[in-house]
Amino acid sequence: MSSVPHRFAPVQRLLHWLMALCIITMLFIGVGMVSTVTPEYLPLILIHKTLGVALLVLVLVRLALRLHLGAPPLPADLPPAIKLGARLSHLLLYGLMIVMPLLGLGMLWAAAYPVVLYGGIEIPALLPQSDRVHTLLWNTHVYLGLAFFALVLLHLAAALFHALVRRDGVFATISPLPQRERMKPTE
């Protein structure tokens, strides 16, 4: 059993919390920027594009680490339905982390907007202008964005439930804090 990790590796925990912060920022900027005509619109959209591309790079690193390093097992006494829910919600979270930036880039390309990031970095267009493609990608980006926020809330609720109510060690596997002195099992 010594080969099974009981926590995520430090680099995985770091990426998790860094990306969590960025993703929540992205979701709030996303709904905020499209509902304003103030001068803040421009810096918000620039941050949204730049952070989106950065997150796309980070999620690929994170996925590689996850496949290479694996994840700690869930508690044995967790009901099978909850285990299934945990697996599915993590799959969905990874899927959204990968798909959302691609949809964002695609909808800009399909609208013939130059994609210029912070610092003047320009991402070349990989799609031609197309009304139909733009509309499809834009709608998908918007509705998956809202679904992403709902999923983040569900994830947060589950994390708090594990940490505060079940106290089953699941939260400790990803906790950003150094691990406290482990209680020696008494059984």
Next chain:
Amino acid sequence: MNQPGRPERSSLGWLILIAAVLGGSAAAFAYTAGWLAPGRLTPDRMIAALTPPSGPPLGHRRNHAKGICFTGMFEANGNGVELSRAKVLVQGRYPVLGRFNLGTADPNAVDATVRVRGMGLQISAADGEEWRMAMINPPVFAVSTPEAFHDLLVAAGKKDPEAMKAFTRANPEFASFAAWSKAAPWTGSYAEEPYNSLNSFVFTNAKGDERAVRWSLVPTAEPTSIAQAELEKRGPDFLEREITARVQSAPQRWTMITTLADPGDPTADPSRAWPENRRKVQVGTLVVQRIEPERDGPCRDINFDPTVLPQGIRVSDDPFPAARSSVYRKSYDLRAAEASDYPRGEVAKP
């Protein structure tokens, strides 16, 4: 593991806390999205104010809905290098794509009934870097702020004449534009109009010096004043027929003139002109070589968002470019989704 013997009420307390965290997060999200703030000026509300009583112009731009495409060249003379490191100001010829248009939300408007004429323009550098702009022919903008523009649209849309009176009392800057609108001569051609940025932008040169700038495209064609009543006799689309014929016979030219602000000039307020004696620099010539109908033309699917700027040009403290960008984006999203309401002329045959 669940610790046996832990009191149940402690779990209940945590559950309430979790519910509060979720509820608070959702409320913050809804607030940020504007769902809890119906008074916020959103791009949707601006577009609603632009929409005529007959309904939105499906598949078309929500404002400046009537237009015609052109292509040509921007011939930079190199004088602009002193002001900005934008590549398209280095001496040379750069391809352009543009659109002559009318300031109306009606794509079928009668040309002689629309006071404001405009030009959307995109200049591309050799590496593809773009400079997009959308300009109009009045010398000043109608109002000082995007909020006032929204109020103007709402007031102008009301049948009650008191609404416009109340608007002009609240926004006295409107008088300059109203005076132009009433007294400026009409011309019979898009080629005889100047097109002004009105908004201020900041030019940065290679040394890092920054200057607030406005620019104008001044026609080389001699403007001929024609009575509006006379123009009405020329048919609903005379501007499009005229510019097509004129460009067919010879390319049409505009001189691009930048005006440099002095310290203290009102860069944030496009309703206020700068004094006449400000330094002006001619940076190049726009040559319009070919006209194409919008339906199948290259300008149709371009959003002439004035914040698509090359390195060396950025927005100033003028609040309009950001507001225009936000509203133009929404307009583009809407008309792209409605493309089937504005089908292309040539249907691909199997």
